[in-house]
Amino acid sequence: MTNKKTQHKPQTRRAPKAFKLDDSSVRLEGEFAQEPLSSEAVVSEEDESALALPQNNIAPEPKPAVSRWSKIIAIGGGGLLSLAIGLAVDSLIRDLFARYDWLGWTAVGLTVLAFLGLIGLFIKEWRSLSRLEQIDHIRDDLQTAADNDSDKEARAALQKLMALYADRPETAHGRTLLIGHTQEIIDGRDLVKLAERDLLAPLDARARLIVMESAKRVSVITALSPRALVDILIVLYENLRIVRRVSRLYGARPGTLGFWRLARDVAAHLAVTGGMAAGDSLVEQFIGQGLAAKLSARLGEGLVNGFLTARIGVAAIQTCRPAPFIATKGPSLSELMSEITKSAPDEVADQD
């Protein structure tokens, strides 16, 4: 059966075809490993993931280029610094050798040890950074898969998502469900939604708890504390703690560098959404909850701090979660706040 086509239809459509599986010229792929003879057909059963797709027609977002100059400065400066350290260590060891040989050898040994430690640290930091990057990728991939309703992209991204949680026993149930879905559900967008519902929902609930806890604590302690400085320290401490806990919950293992990167992302996220929040929901929050706030100025102060903490928590969730919120809306500030205002006054009253 060839593909005869007449002129007046430019688009080529392929003719229907059938391959019998027990025909000697057709083989199921996997049964034989060799290349097919030219007259043979190999049928490979797709694990539903190798589907040809409609091309996505949403332009990828261009990434900002890292400035070349700053890179050059970093390389030059870093090199110089390493040389300086190297030189210092070298002369130190020489001096020590000049005194006693054994002192020199000890110094060499310590240097090697420090060097190994440094390498280890680098590897760890690098891995944690690449894990953060991976989470960002997974989120982007899931978003595009859902936007294009592409099952191939969704399956690929979900594979990565499940790999991310492979060593987390508490996600085992969700992962089993999800594997079942990838074999049966045929639409990309549905798959992403199901991943949210079956794999991420328990994590989301925990993340909410973490944020609630910190926000409550902040509002209670700052309402009671006598000093502004204590307030600031508490707020700072709790906020950093939120970022660390939420990121670990969602599968990132931020080291020092990774942690600061995350903190920066959260701050950036806040900067983007912050204007909005201050514009309407902030005002709304406090006029709406005026009653509680009016109880005492202190309580009001506590609530403001709790509110700020909750806001950072929401931003942290949005930055650390390896999937966009599609099936659900994600935790909202007003919802968190109403819960805090419900419980905070009682706690303050208890402690007063």
Next chain:
Amino acid sequence: MSPLNSLFKNARLALTDAQTALDNFAESAVDLTVPTVRLGVTGLARSGKTVFISALVHNLIAGGRLPLLDAAGTGRLARAYLQPQPDDDVPRFNYEQHVETLTKERLWPDSTHQISQLRLTIEYESATFLSRQLGGGKLHLDIVDYPGEWLLDLVLLRQDFRQFSKEALKRAKARPDLSAEFLSTLARHQDKLHEEFSEDVARDLANTFTTYLSRCRDDENALSMLPPGRFLMPGDMKGTPALTFAPLDLGSTQVKPKAGTLLAIMERRYEAYRKHVVRPFFKNHFAKLDRQIVLVDALTAINAGPAALDDLSQALTEIMGAFRPGKSSWLSSILSRKINRILFAATKADHLRREDHEHLEKLLQQLVQQAINRAEFSGASVETLALASVRSTRQATVHHDGVETPALLGTPMPAETIGDIQFDGEEEAAIFPGDLPEDLSDLFAEEQDRTEAEDQTALKYVRFRPPKLERTAEGLTLSLPHIRLDRAMEFLLGDKLA
């Protein structure tokens, strides 16, 4: 036994009787508070109604995989079981036998010939706190299976015999290859119109007319607009006078027929058909529906060519007319409930690869667009979806002669053919059904300039046998696989199980 003793005994008996009666009453009172949804399942002949209902019920009862039905996916579905249906005068949908045929024999069940009903009771845990407190958690789902052809009869309520004859003959003349026999019979009896009625002639006309209709419906023609709908599915009305008439060539004469002539009797029977067949159906069954799914077999129509597609589109528009009757029409005067969700579903999507599902859905949208606009206007929410109630294929790729061809892996039905390959119904095969055109209007336009070469690239959907059911490690048989059946259920029932 002393008289006193027996008196006591009688009293006790009477008391237990009263007790049971009271219990029964309480039970039925409880039952009255259980909400009921009546789901209408319709579609033209062979569109997949029987298979749809069997798969839906089977998946609910057997706890099949329905992740997109929220109640099932979040584990709130406790159990579902069949119960005696509320209407005693309607045949029961033969669920047990259909499922047995599907799963054990791996054959497709017998198609719908008449209306049937099934009551499924679903126990679930409500997702909202309030309704959990209110008890709830139980839903009667009454599934009503009826042929879509019966909806097409609604047209007849607007037409008298003269108009009906005119329309029917116009359609018959447009399909001379199918209607030759009927038309010649009609011509033969033309001079008997005003003579005394003879049952032989009437039966002759009715039979040839019915043959013509059923020929139109055959797979290779796949036409849909074939009123009167009961002719092809007579059920127990077969042979009654109300089904023994045919359209007549009345020309433009306006004379009132004399009593007792062929014409007069035929006219009377047409009226009887409207009165005893069409109206009761709408009144007793259609008017009570809450939800409706209309199954559409677009693939057979594609197989049969543009004429069939065109006809299907017309039929769907007519069907939609039933869901949105005019304010002053007879139908809206009898509607006791309002259908508030209508799903148009293109069935048998498992005959297509995933990439083509979108095309199928677009085609369906195109077919029902007008209809959809109208229904949305009337306040019902309408959706379209491509689904397979039972998924009989898997996706595969064939590498042959250095060319990769996407294909579907399944067991074709016996005697199906593609090119010069014929199947025996036992062996698996990888089938590539041909490309759907990018531009769907090609499907409608193809006819005139179709050459022989193009006939070869025309789409060809072979029928597959139902799938072999997988077994779990524990030896349990899994429920029937499907495509988007759960999404259809979520649209139709999701809010009732919330």
